[in-house]
Amino acid sequence: xxxxxxxxxxxxxxxxxxxxxxxxxxxxxxxxxxxxxxxxxxxxxxxxxxxxxxxxxxxxxxxxxxxxxxxxxxxxxxxxxxxxxxxxxxxxxxxxxxxxxxxxxxxxxxxxxxxxxxxxxxxxxxxxxxxxxxxxxxxxxxxxxxxxxxxxxxxxxxxxxxxxxxxxxxxxxxxxxxxxxxxxxxxxxxxxxxxxxxxxxxxxxxxxxxxxxxxxxxxxxxxxxxxxxxxxxxxxxxxxxxxxxxxxxxxxxxxxxxxxxxxxxxxxxxxxxxxxxxxxxxxxxxxxxxxxxxxxxxxxxxxxxxxxxxxxxxxxxxxxxxxxxxxxxxxxxxxxxxxxxxxxxxxxxxxxxxxxxxxxxxxxxxxxxxxxxxxxxxxxxxxxxxxxxxxxxxxxxxxxxxxxxxxxxxxxxxxxxxxxxxxxxxxxxxxxxxxxxxxxxxxxxxxxxxxxxxxxxxxxx
Amino acid sequence: xxxxxxxxxxxxxxxxxxxxxxxxxxxxxxxxxxxxxxxxxxxxxxxxxxxxxxxxxxxxxxxxxxxxxxxxxxxxxxxxxxxxxxxxxxxxxxxxxxxxxxxxxxxxxxxxxxxxxxxxxxxxxxxxxxxxxxxxxxxxxxxxxxxxxxxxxxxxxxxxxxxxxxxxxxxxxxxxxxxxxxxxxxxxxxxxxxxxxxxxxxxxxxxxxxxxxxxxxxxxxxxxxxxxxxxxxxxxxxxxxxxx
Numbered sequence: 001x002x003x004x005x006x007x008x009x010x011x012x013x014x015x016x017x018x019x020x021x022x023x024x025x026x027x028x029x030x031x032x033x034x035x036x037x038x039x040x041x042x043x044x045x046x047x048x049x050x051x052x053x054x055x056x057x058x059x060x061x062x063x064x065x066x067x068x069x070x071x072x073x074x075x076x077x078x079x080x081x082x083x084x085x086x087x088x089x090x091x092x093x094x095x096x097x098x099x100x101x102x103x104x105x106x107x108x109x110x111x112x113x114x115x116x117x118x119x120x121x122x123x124x125x126x127x128x129x130x131x132x133x134x135x136x137x138x139x140x141x142x143x144x145x146x147x148x149x150x151x152x153x154x155x156x157x158x159x160x161x162x163x164x165x166x167x168x169x170x171x172x173x174x175x176x177x178x179x180x181x182x183x184x185x186x187x188x189x190x191x192x193x194x195x196x197x198x199x200x201x202x203x204x205x206x207x208x209x210x211x212x213x214x215x216x217x218x219x220x221x222x223x224x225x226x227x228x229x230x231x232x233x234x235x236x237x238x239x240x241x242x243x244x245x246x247x248x249x250x251x252x253x254x255x256x257x258x259x260x261x262x263x264x265x266x267x268x269x270x271x272x273x274x275x276x277x278x279x280x281x282x283x284x285x286x287x288x289x290x291x292x293x294x295x296x297x298x299x300x301x302x303x304x305x306x307x308x309x310x311x312x313x314x315x316x317x318x319x320x321x322x323x324x325x326x327x328x329x330x331x332x333x334x335x336x337x338x339x340x341x342x343x344x345x346x347x348x349x350x351x352x353x354x355x356x357x358x359x360x361x362x363x364x365x366x367x368x369x370x371x372x373x374x375x376x377x378x379x380x381x382x383x384x385x386x387x388x389x390x391x392x393x394x395x396x397x398x399x400x401x402x403x404x405x406x407x408x409x410x411x412x413x414x415x416x417x418x419x420x421x422x423x424x425x426x427x428x429x430x431x432x433x434x435x436x437x438x439x440x441x442x443x444x445x446x447x448x449x450x451x452x453x454x455x456x457x458x459x460x461x
Numbered sequence: 462x463x464x465x466x467x468x469x470x471x472x473x474x475x476x477x478x479x480x481x482x483x484x485x486x487x488x489x490x491x492x493x494x495x496x497x498x499x500x501x502x503x504x505x506x507x508x509x510x511x512x513x514x515x516x517x518x519x520x521x522x523x524x525x526x527x528x529x530x531x532x533x534x535x536x537x538x539x540x541x542x543x544x545x546x547x548x549x550x551x552x553x554x555x556x557x558x559x560x561x562x563x564x565x566x567x568x569x570x571x572x573x574x575x576x577x578x579x580x581x582x583x584x585x586x587x588x589x590x591x592x593x594x595x596x597x598x599x600x601x602x603x604x605x606x607x608x609x610x611x612x613x614x615x616x617x618x619x620x621x622x623x624x625x626x627x628x629x630x631x632x633x634x635x636x637x638x639x640x641x642x643x644x645x646x647x648x649x650x651x652x653x654x655x656x657x658x659x660x661x662x663x664x665x666x667x668x669x670x671x672x673x674x675x676x677x678x679x680x681x682x683x684x685x686x687x688x689x690x691x692x693x694x695x696x697x698x699x700x701x702x703x704x705x
Contacts, residue, residue: 001578001579001581002581002583004584005578005581005584012566016566356562357564360558360562360564361564361575361579362547363521363523363550363556363562364550364551364556364575364576364579364623365547365548365550365551365552365554365576365579365580365627366547366551366579367544367547367548367551367579368543368544368547370579453523454523455518455523455524458523458558458562
């Protein structure tokens with residue numbers, strides 16, 4: 001028999017028993033929809049994990065700290081007298097030479113104060129190379145990311161304005177009353193770099209306890225042209241609170257401010273004189289691919305430095321979401337399994353009903369293979385139709401869930417992603433699974449039909 | 462006439478078939494030998510339980526013999542597996558049943574075309590052949606009728622058309638008129654005989670009715686699994702019209 005004849009014959013057979021076929025198909029529809037919806041929940045969960053990670057610093061970056069701080073974690077191998085490995089330009093260069101490392105930027109952090117009118121704010125500056133700043137892809141409301149060779153400019157976080165306080169009353173308008181302080185972020189500010197000196201002069205203790213010399217109030221520098229990260233005051237992201245600057249410009253500014261004095265945070269000789277070189281607080285290491293992060297991290301810790309990244313967290317989060325997906329998929333699989341029993345039952349029934357018919361076509365010379373194919377096709381059709389309808393139903397359910405539960409969930413978890421995601425591979429997978437289930441559950445009935453004796457078949461009245 | 466069709470098409474040698482029902486051994490066939498030549502119309506006649514249906518089933522490859530040989534067209538039927546038997550039936554055999562056995566979901570033409578479908582013949586060709594065959598059995602008008610819309614005689618004529626459409630070398634008929642009244646039986650018998658004569662086909666018919674059996678060229682009387690006598694009828698040409 002040619003395939004088209006087999007196809008029309010099996011479709012006709014299904015059509016003959018519309019109600020039973022419809023009920024069996026319904027089982028597959030529910031099974032398929034259960035799997036697809038359940039898995040789509042798991043996928044959406046995983047996706048929102050990854051988005052969270054992306055928000056808190058990305059998947060391919062490693063932050064490296066100098067090696068002494070957590071030395072006791074090394075199980076005593078790094079004893080106290082081991083020379084502390086500092087993040088100097090040499091070490092940065094060394095990090096940049098590692099495999100899989102795209103680039104390395106030193107990170108110099110420092111506190112500064114900016115003032116405008118009644119209000120002032122303490123800012124935490126992270127100065128980085130422009131390469132790193134560009135890579136960070138900071139979303140800006142206005143202004144631009146500071147580039148190499150430019151004069152010193154700052155990028156304020158979108159929540160920076162909440163840090164302004166009234167210097168006279170010492171109250172934070174935003175936190176105390178919910179009012180946004182009357183500060184023009186695009187206007188001029190006084191910037192104070194020598195924060196220690198500022199507070200010492202402010203609180204009247206204007207003499208150095210060691211040398212006894214009077215400390216002069218630090219010099220203020222007028223600056224404008226601040227850039228601002230985009231986003232509302234309530235929107236948190238990794239750029240919300242810190243202030244970013246170009247490291248070269250920032251270093252030049254610090255040198256100009258402190259001249260020959262020691263810069264806060266930089267190492268000094270015993271007599272309090274600064275060294276010639278810079279020591280950075282952190283190094284920002286960009287790795288070429290997510291999968292290499294752990295390896296690079298291992299090499300860095302062998303250098304005696306302290307790398308941290310999101311890799312471990314991501315791994316455990318993914319492990320967790322995989323097990324959630326497995327549980328959800330398992331629940332769906334149970335219903336599809338029940339549906340497959342339904343298919344097998346329907347096929348069995350239809351064989352008992354058609355014993356005579358099968359016998360006749362066998363006597364008339366229908367080959368055994370054709371009989372088997374006929375029944376397998378019927379079962380596969382039930383699976384296919386059920387799969388298609390189930391998929392349509394799943395898309396409907398998924399859309400409804402995103403519509404009604406999406407807003408609820410995003411309020412709870414702080415992410416804007418959807419509750420249910422059906423990627424194309426899942427649709428394809430669901431279709432092939434439902435067809436496969438159909439064929440598998442039709443397999444034994446088909447064998448049974450094939451083995452029916454033509455003689456007993458034609459005798460049945 | 463017998464000189465031109467002396468070529469043997471069926472040879473049965475020493476055929477036995479035993480059933481065991483509970484502890485009893487039933488000898489359905491107890492040593493049967495005969496030869497049937499091409500173009501012959503043979504009837505196997507006997508009472509129920511005589512083994513006549515068993516013999517037919519074994520000739521058609523629907524049952525396996527316990528012992529003995531069946532050679533049809535030079536091939537040993539008893540040695541074939543089920544796949545080969547299906548293929549053998551598809552290519553060499555036409556079947557006419559007592560209860561017509563038309564598929565109730567198909568109309569007359571589709572039923573007749575069914576064996577051609579199993580041969581993989583394209584739809585257009587097989588439907589044309591089936592329509593032509595229905596015309597031959599005089600059912601041109603009932604082409605599109607479902608079996609339930611036809612009388613028993615018409616249904617059996619569809620059955621005859623279905624057996625003939627594949628141009629088989631041998632046609633087996635199991636009580637073909639068993640479900641028909643005597644007038645319709647006569648019509649169907651006449652039709653079968655006419656076509657078999659015209660197309661030089663071999664027809665083997667099983668019946669319990671001595672009168673119907675007497676239309677054949679040779680009549681095999683069978684009782685208790687053995688052939689009692691073979692009656693040669695070739696010289697006595699009778700037509701159904703004379704008989705009635």
